[in-house]
Amino acid sequence: MAKNKVHINLVFVGHVDHGKSTTVGRLLYDSGNVDEQAMKKLKDRAKEVGKVGFEFAFVMDNLKEEQERGVTIDLAHKKFETPKYFFTIIDAPGHRDFIKNMITGASQADAGVLVVSANQGDGIQAQTREHVFLCKTMGVQQLIVAINKMDMAKYDEKKFNDLKVQLSALLKSVGYNPDKIPFIPIASYPGENVAKSLGNMPWYKGGTLLATMDTLVPPEKPTQLPLRLPIQDVYNITGIGVVPVGRVETGVMKVSDKIIVVPAREGKGITGEVKSIEMHHCPDCRAEPSFSHYYRLYAGVPYSHCTGSMPVYRTCQETESCNWRNIAGEAGLYQERRCCYCQGQASSAIGH
Ligand SMILES: Nc1nc2c(ncn2[C@@H]2O[C@H](COP(=O)(O)OP(=O)(O)O)[C@@H](O)[C@H]2O)c(=O)[nH]1
């Protein structure tokens, strides 16, 4: 990865079928991150499973079930570079059945792109509302709104402006300042305004989605604070050992650091050592805040001490740094993001 560029985790959210995966796929394709050959294969695959038009979505929707159903189920992460930043793009599922995965995605993100379809009868839907609420709850500080499927709305300026007014009211109601949020009319299937402008909306004077991503403000990096690392998932890999996965929220973690995983099985914490760190499957020697969960830490800590059944919902046993409160939501209890890591993941790691 580009070490000289600031890293931003960017989650794509919004109601199912409004075009999140297609937008991400188009962004990757138009910027040269997916080659012609791979795109052709995805197009053939879409045809084969009776999902013509889903080829861009399939860039992110890799699971067999996702492709057959034409719906994102799990989170997908892709690295992506703009002239200014190094992004980890997180494609979240919009379907209400997979809201748990969307919450995990939002909890990893510094910024979000809310995708809303301008097609007749679409606009603000249940998961548009819910995702805006959850982004705010999970601490996603900045949003970009992409009003998609403008081709189906005949690239109509009025349609765009009407939706912008409605969305501004929704964003304001959960605590975002709509005046600071860029609204971009796009059509990701035909490729309008995602990475390139095709000239279908001469009334729109702003930048493409790609250009707007570079106007995001880099997240703060609280590296001076003690290490706090939410364990999002834990793998037990034969020949390697226990591999917790998570994102550093505060502090810095380096190879050979002694860490404590808390609360662990008995609630007393357990010590271990960082053997190696990885992000996007590349070895790294240092993990800092804002790096997404793709790095791995190999610690001498038994698997059973790291595992938590439901990452986002479990109760924190470390009270010292966790001043969190519960927020009731539709799918159960959502907790404020800064606490998710001390509890949800069963453990946080404290550097010494
Ligand atoms: N006409 C048109 N169709 C689109 C556009 N964006 C997405 N779609 C279609 O909408 C459907 C759902 O897209 P998908 O990316 O899977 O939506 P997601 O559930 O939000 O990820 C697919 O058939 C896409 O081809 C667009 O800008 N224009």
Ligand SMILES: [Mg+2]
């Ligand atoms: Mg999708």
